[in-house]
Amino acid sequence: MSRTLPSDQMRLPLQTDLPEGEAGFVVSDSNRAAVEATEAWPGLIGGVMAICGPAGCGKSRLGQIWAERVGAVALNGEEAAFIDPLELEGRPVLLDRAMDADDETLFHLINLAQAPGGALLMLSRPAPSAWEVTVPDLRSRLDAVISVPMDAPDDAVLAAMLDARFAERGIRPAKDVVPYLLRRIDRSAAAAGDIVGRLDALHRPVTRALAREVLDDASDDDLG
Template identity: 80%
Template sequence: MTTRPSPPDQMRLPLQRDLPEGAEGFVVSDCNGAAHEALADWPNLIGGVMAVCGPAGSGKSRLAQIWTERVGAVALHGAEAALIDPLELEGRPVLLDDAMEADDETLFHLINLAQSPGGALLLVAREPPSAWEAALPDLRSRLDAAVSVPVEAPDDAVLAAMLEARFAERGIRPAKDVIPYLLRRIDRSAAAAAAIVARLDAMHRPVTRALARAVLEGGEESGELFG
């Protein structure tokens, strides 16, 4: 994609088109600091089960991905985890994203395997395990015992980084007041950041505050944009 020329009053973003996928591209702030700190050394000292919980678009899956890459964990997702023979995972750290979608039996086996030497299980979900439904009594007690750390909706620092990353992916350098303007007006999620950047990109114009306002107010649909 051709990079748009930047007017003199536009800033050069610190994030470039080739964005890092690892920890160096992750912004730690108040909204995710507790979870980031909890995972920093785990499971080096102890194994067992930990859950990272938070709303959609909060970055919890990205944080779990960083952990997975650091420890070499096996990454599983939701109900698909039932397709894996749990015995093949013995002695290995495991990530289970969208963990509430896994069936009781699969969860029970994965939690038990996390207690073996070298084992660990990181669960990612919107709600903490203590709030999940469980028909198996033994699973219920294990879910209640799982350590849970929260990730909150993105604050300004994290949401700004999400917007910068999405702009950089598309080779867009917005005017310096665009991101502060958007921070006050879009939903606080990764999906919302991606959606507004995609809408601005579709206008094929320099990304200014005036354009951002017009797009947010629906001007792109009513033909009110700059002639």
């Protein structure tokens, strides 16, 4: 005999209309400074700015929102070396994993950001002033970059991440699941995605008891 799931634990059809861009980005104390810093920038000023914070804090997502708003060219770490800098002149640029770019590429991108229409938003974990570089002129330029911090997701942001991951998989967890997970998982997008994936793989109603079971199993795996 088949079993009907309770209404607050049922699996829903996979959703394709989840909020994207700014509509799906939760602003809280952990990211407000970075959000406000990018809202009006670059405007008429241009130049260089960095958003810095731990893995999973949402800086890449914020960078994508900024890039879409201003029409920036999006580059990623070491791959930026394969782009002809002259093709970027007069255009805003988003550089994710900026610390992985080589010194020469960084030097050219920072210089191009000073041209009319140019701007460079760099994303990294440590601030540019902490990066190891060998080119003296680059060192002085990085030390002058305005760096805005982002913190690890607080409860509001992490809850939104969990809600989104559950919705993507068509899962409606019991009401006490997300508050329970907030106190027990790492504060990152990766951790939110991992725990929801583990719960989904069991194909059972997502209750607090199941969440505790999965977290206990994960802890045992780490010890093993």
